[in-house]
Amino acid sequence: MMTIRKLCLCIVLIATVAGTALAQGSGISSGYPTPRNGFSVSEQRGHGLYLRYCVLCHGVFGDGNGDNAPFIDPKPRDFTAATFKCRSTPTGTLPLDSDLIGTITRGVQASNMPSWRPLSDENRQDLVAYIKTFSERWKTEKAGEPIKIPAETPVTIESIRHGHELFEKMECWKCHGQQGRGDGPSASTLTDSKDQPIRPYNFALGRNDSRFKCGSENQDLYRIFMTGVDGTPMPSFADVIQPNDAWDLVHYLRTLQTGRRSKENDVLKAAGGASTLKAPENKSENVPPSDSRVQAHIGGH
């Protein structure tokens, strides 16, 4: 009798241990079932985490149509399109895993996407693994080659001045406005790839803790020119701007953040302030008068 009891006990113990291990591996440990087969262990764990933290906005199908989506602006990302704003890779290419982990960690400024820094590194990796199951593109394409960011050039008044010229020449003001307030002549007409209205970035709101959607450092700003912000009107300038010019533009854009303490603002102030930025020569007729800080904005509406 004792032998049969011991045998039964052993079977129960083994079943419990094996069941627990299986459940942990399948994502059930997160408290949610995993109805789909064919997932890797990481994807299954990510599925459980997704249902707990992401599904209300991004939706069960990952298409950005969660229960909260109608009340959110900008709309949650549609993972089925595999188009991502924050990448280190060229426009039209898939991002690196580290880009997606960066977005989850950082959150997205001026949107409802919070920072998920409290999650563990493994949790964030699992979420990325799961997010990638929503589009077949991840099976047929490789991530793009990350763009190279050369060492930053020194912040000088010449650099800022040249950046201002480029701001005019590249017509950044048409969307971002003459003072970088996101109120250029085209601003009110902009829509994203899903025909939802979208506002250009307002640099003037920047304070000391300001962040861009895809980071907070000068190199993040540099990267945004080069990669563009896919799914939005912000194009890539990688084919039309040289690295040194891009740094000059970064330095000028920092001076549009008038409420932010920065080396760029210090250099501009020491040189006499924004009024010293002269209009570029040979401007085309459709470029409005320069020295934007002192004139009334002519294009915004």
Next chain:
Amino acid sequence: MRNKKILPAILTLMLCPCLLFAGTVSGKVNYTGTPAKPKPIDMSKEPSCAKQHPTQITTETVVAGPNNALANVVVYISAGAPDEGQVPAQAVTFEQKGCQYLPHVLAMHTGQELKVVNSDQTSHNIHPLAKINREWNKSQPPGTSPLSEKYDKEEFITVKCNVHPWMRGYFAVLKTSHYDVSKDDGGFKLPNLPPGKYTITAWHEDYGTQTADVTITGNETKDVAFTFKAKAY
């Protein structure tokens, strides 16, 4: 000397018997009903473009010709095309001029080089809203060299410029070079078709698609007509 000229001709005909029996599908695209009136485009915010148009420019969603002819309809062989996978070596060109796209609808073969040219004195951003292919978005300031791209998968892609919201065009990426875009009189022509059964599809950006089956038996021209129902709004 004479033989030297004749011989290659005979060889060509021997190698390509299809040329001897090449058929043609041609016809016209029309509409019934009353199409929506084209809307005037206000380019006053872009003077360098506005001055290129002495007359009022309108939207090109529906370009109607005389006798209910419908232009800008892509007519192509959607099944039975003999040249799938034969990518033409020459590029197709999409021009931005006067803040309009020339042509409004550009057809190309998958994998074919697409050149995008900015002939304007203003910056454009070329933003093809691909759903099946990759969606990219590139800036093209005035005076910069043409962009070169290609698409791998068959798709009709809306193209827009975010800076100039009235600009709208289309890429028709097809798996064949047997295509044509209907002219102002609605006419189209698909020549050099070897004998066989074909499905011809006509695509319009607002009115959708229609198909017709055609059989080519030899050196003949088959007439095919497509009639779309116009939308009043």
